[in-house]
Amino acid sequence: MLWACILFPQLALDSILRERDDADAPLVLISGPVQRRVLQAVNPAAAKLGLRAGQALTAARALADGFTCVEADPARIEQLQQLLAAWAYRFSAQVSRHYPRALLLEVGSSLQLFGPWPAFEARLRQELAELGLRQRIVLASNPVAARMLANAHDGLAVTDPNETRAALLNLPIDRAGLPADTREALMRMGLRRLGEVMALPRDALAKRFSAQVQVHLDQLFGLRNLGLGFYLPPDRFEARLELNFDVESHQALLFPLRRLLNDLAAFLAGRDCGVQRFALHLEHHEGAATVLLVGLLAAERDAAMLFELARGRLEALTLRAPVRTLRLLADDLPAFVPQHQALFDPRAQQSQPWEQLRERLRARLGDDAVKGLRAEADHRPECAWQGAEQGAPGTLLVAPGSRPGWLLPEPRLLSEAGLQLLGQAERIESGWWDGGDVRRDYYRIETRDGLRGWAYRDLAQPGPLWLQGWFA
Known part of the structure; x- marks a missing residue:
């Protein structure tokens, strides 16, 4: 061994x-009774002032200041x-x-x-x-x-x-x-x-x-064994950091926040797990602490990524009072599965995986601003695409490219000048049972700028094309 x-x-x-x-x-660490304070340790800047460990605080103040x-x-x-x-x-x-x-x-x-x-x-x-x-x-x-x-x-x-x-x-x-x-x-x-x-x-x-x-x-000399107790990691992470002064701006909180999240990342790496939810408590001199909840859709343990997510949510928070202490709690620590990557990654160097981009958008815009799409069993496009939470399963599988990923809130009248119809029409007749009866012929179109969309003619009132959505 x-x-x-x-x-x-x-x-x-x-x-x-x-x-x-x-x-x-210059900084010194002091200890001892109030009547005789002693310098326990000094940093290099304080040592240059002539201060040393073991020195009485009164002697140190007489020797230097600042x-x-x-x-x-x-x-x-x-x-x-x-x-x-x-x-x-x-x-x-x-x-x-x-x-x-x-x-x-x-x-x-x-x-x-x-x-x-x-x-x-x-x-x-x-x-x-x-x-x-x-x-x-x-x-x-x-x-x-x-x-x-x-x-x-x-x-x-x-x-x-x-x-x-x-x-x-x-x-x-x-x-x-x-x-x-x-x-x-x-x-x-x-x-x-x-x-x-x-x-x-x-x-x-x-x-x-x-x-x-x-x-x-x-x-x-190894002639007898020393009985050692071995460390077992806890099931939660908790860290507290007292600030040097009352902090009133988000910018001044970023350095201690980064330190806390670096410690969290080191803890997660040691336990070989990730974090999916943690709470940042901003404690004030008086009153209850302000609690900032950070939730992720998948487990993460990269310190830089966690910091970006927490910073995005912190900057959107209004501080009701100066902050004295930061406290970080994390007890949702699921297993961490590293993202699969190909040996030769075709993505550009600056591009991000979808999971990280999604979390950044949620941190900046809010949890409700980023939604998933789910296909329902309905031929009408406005009824087939339904908003859903990220990762929520749908009831219907849709072949990629068969329907546009971006539907307009309302169909928009489309000028046919410069348009090219791609292929034959697809007829949709549905909705007679719920009062939303539609009879339409849908066409794949391409604009003179190369954009591809999905447009229809209303068979009940024949007329121009109406743009329903765009293909990626």
Whole structure:
């Protein structure tokens, strides 16, 4: 088995920066009691001002100004770690959150699907960068070794027990995950590397230190197994994003909306499903939240597509009050079937599949503006074509091209100048039983511009041609 450890060294800070559109501005993460606020983490812009983690907030304010302070939020970090576990589940069925700020993945069985480790690792790094997260990745032959080696390495890949042991023996003691008192005692003894510790008699270590130290060392070198609990994806997605200030315009909501939908897409990819309906709650300072419902006719999980659909509906919404928080809920998560595509796609590069175009039109124009057509068992064209919901089955099959796809709301008088009649007339006599009796001769016509239509003469009142519809 091969285990990859993905360590997120700045997870708390990244959980804030990924939600801001001014990530390059000086920002610090603070924690601690009100009497003594401490800088927990600083971004690069704040570091250039001379700020550093562990510094008192009062000292930081005396040293520099113009930086933003954000309170560390454990709930936000937990939500992000849940999302990361769902994302990693896409690559391995054995994903563990045993260690904080880290994911353990068994990837030995995944290499046949995702390619050799260098390509697999590059894909993991690219997707995590798109999620706005910094990472360190190490591959080792057991999960404890992978996690501890990630303390001192990034990009290390040791694929067999002997290579793993050699890398561990060279690991600094302060990076090996030992308890603080054990680490200090070993360093007072003049030991600096884990290999020096392993060279000591086992019985002497057992007498001097607690049994947990020996258990940890055995797990580190693969002599004992670590009992891991594995992640199981939930049946719904929920994410909440607090905004930096009251937002009154749709444009300012687009950046946080995109981030939420990117997270939703990562979750869906991990569960190998799509979303057919989700709700965006726009929470205000007072009163009930404004709820924006987004429904699709088929399951989708492309982040760009979901964003376009949500943006189209959001721009048509009137905000009754400034927005403080965005909350995204999705519990209709059916199986996702990728669209079938030919090896050589004849469509132009900029053209879209019909399903995506249909959803864009519904988002822009409204659900009721895009309808399907259903053929009914009636010879009269105005009665045969009936509007229907997309995908609703009809009661009658119609041969393609036998009837026009576009019927005019009312027949229109047609000048016969320059018209060409194509073929013989088709007579329709029907409707005597419901008072809508018609007797008509229908002709396929072609205009001088090359347009093809469907026109008729009324046999009850012989006269000119009346245009009923157009062929595609």
